[in-house]
Amino acid sequence: MRHLRLVRDETSFDFFKHWKVWLGISGVLILLALASFAVRGLNYGIDFRGGTTIRTQSAEPVDVGAYRAAMDALELGDISITEIYDPSFGPDQNVASVRIQAQNEVESVTPETIATVEAALQEVAPDIEFLQVDSVGPKVSGELIQTAFIAVALAMGAVLIYIWLRFEWQFAAGAVLALVHDVVLTIGVFSEVAIQFDLTTIAALLTIVGYSLNDTVVVYDRVRENLIKYKKRPLKEVLNLSINETLSRTIMTSLTTLLALFALFALGGDVIRGFVFAMIWGVFVGTYSSIFVASAMLLWFGVKRDWSKPEAEERQPDGSSV
């Protein structure tokens, strides 16, 4: 039986011929992402800025202008109305999302406000249904965003410590830089495409951290093994060998994960599409960064070459380089 082979058995791509260029490109991309974040900001959902969203559905096509006119009459401040499309919707499912800014400092809205909003929308579309109403007060949203940032920072810190314990500080630093790279680029994409950024996006970010790390650790594990096996070969060659050896696994795992994610993206409904989008993007940048950021960083930092006496030597500061 012939099996599918995505990658030839023996590959010898030179991944690090232009490693400085790749690092440079990553650096530029990070700067672009940060610039986009600074200029455009993120399209925060109500989880992070407070307010109310109402998901509506009607048999009539959504007339955003008419909805807006009806809402403007209520003078509730900043209002956004978006129509939502999904291939799974039937012809009589016309869905829109109405977002209202928070009305005071603790609570988001009163039941009366929601009732007037619903009444106003019913004037426009008599058969309108309210599928989902979410309301987050500014007090909580402030805490949520803080917790989210702490969560991401904690995850990175914990990982840094774990990899430091299992490998060497250069590996830990490389892995965490790769993570920062992935997270910043993801935030950049979110600010550029203006996809709503909410609590589930944070979950997606942390999953990206997990995935990217998974990938990086597999490569690092092989690097460590090969460093012990080939004590005299230059670091660049060892890194290249390790990445070529793990290449077919890297491609396989990325592909199976992507297959699952694309199924979810296409069929999982619009509610989690932003979440899945973030993860698909994360698989790409995560795979890229394990090779061109995490491993390239090892070239930059240099690593300890003598692994023969692991326990005794491991704590010594490392001075060697390529």
Place this chain on the structure above:
Amino acid sequence: MLQIETWKRALIWALVVAGLVLAAPNLFYNRVEGHNDALSRIETSGATPELEAQAGQWPSWLPSNLVNLGLDLRGGAHLLTEVRLAEVYESRMESFWPTVRDALRDARSDVGTIRLQDSAPGTLRVRISNPDGMARALEVVRGLAQPVASLTGAGTTDLAVSGEGSDVVIELSEAERQATDERTMQQSLEIIRRRIDEVGTREPTIQRQGADRILIEVPGLGSADELKAIIGTTAQLTFQPVVSRTADANEVPGSGNEVLPSLDEEGVYYVLEQAPVVTGEQLTDSQPSFDQNGRPAVTFRFNPGGARAFGDYTAANIGSPFAIVLDDEVISAPVIQSHIPGGSGIITGNFTVEESTNLAVLLRAGALPAELDFLEERTVGPQLGQDSIDAGKLATAVAFGLVLVFMFATYGLFGFFANIALVLNIALILGVLSSIGATLTLPGIAGIVLTVGMAVDANVLIFERIREEMKSARGPARAIELGYSRALSAIVDANITTIITAIILYVMGSGPVRGFAITLGLGIITSVFTAIWVTRLLIVMWFERRRPRTLEI
């Protein structure tokens, strides 16, 4: 060589079977749910033939734990509320003023005349006309303090009294505030739970979060507004004069009277005067206690208005019964033993300790002790939930199918083994989720789908390693052995780092995010188990039977 001890084999199979059995009820979700609902209703309100039939739909000797569906899948209402704890300090101090006034008046010769000053909420500021009497005034007020009734506050009193110029400043001590906060939260939780239980929905979640917050999730409820209305309804607590006691529910009560049933005595009714002497809004506290004879009793305390009305009434009606009525049911109808001045009293009766505790709870639970702010509210319509479940099922099935085909195409027979492990993995996740009563949310489904994609990673690592080891050609058995052992460190490191992020997500996250963290974390554990142990066992069993010279991988 390739060997697995028999006890290990038995253990692996036992775990797999346990997972499958625990996951099985989820295949018959509606039927098992009907069975569980019927059982709980039989327990609370007795058996009927219909309920028995409904319960019989699922054999009771089979496991009947199901995966809880989160609000985003089932539809329902979610509220995060904050209790205004400081309001309780205010009302406590307000009702304390008459006591302070009376005590200081008795010491008028030393402190002179007294006057209440405007002050910050929760403090009393009393100006005395003779500042030289400050020491005496402080002594008098401190004499009013009671020991704090809590574990941490032992040895402290409930008042913090200080002198500022010619003002005596009185507020609750830190220990008393903590004890009060604790009591306020317990009370609020009790009241909310009671209100929601009355509506009788399935599996509401009522959880305290942090110092002053309560999270309420009620599946199957129309909207968060409805939930707010349920919580906001105050129970009507009244103290009413008793005219007579009767066994006839239809007795004509006479004008200005009403007939109300007893709460715990079947067939007993009371004829009461309609106008209450005091209402629950005037009650400030109630605690289980004991009377002089050591029998269980319940103490209560009124605010000044209530205290005056109650004092006057009891003075005029010694020897006659009065009724404590909650939501149009008579909780108890004790006989007034003596004049009760000062607004606090004790209810004695044939109580057990448990009954007196419950009565105190009921009395306190009359109204919410403090107002609630609604910080976060979410409503998911049942239709949207159903759509999400359908979309999630379809996406999982397709993702699953794609990965299965892809693995088989790439690794052939070994891929087939990995696929069996993958199917078992999903069953194990569902089995564990069911037995720990975890909640499945939409991001949780995404977590499972992601696990499907990533679970194969461990097997991919092993199979790729076996392919490599085959090149050094020391026979297939050796290659498999080395493949497993050499891939292990990468698998362990990779999964531990992912589980670290899952744990952090769980600790820091809430609601749907937490649901995601649970399935992701569980998925990692089960996938490592199935990928390392189950596939290994399958491969070893196949190898023992076939003894192949070379591996098709």
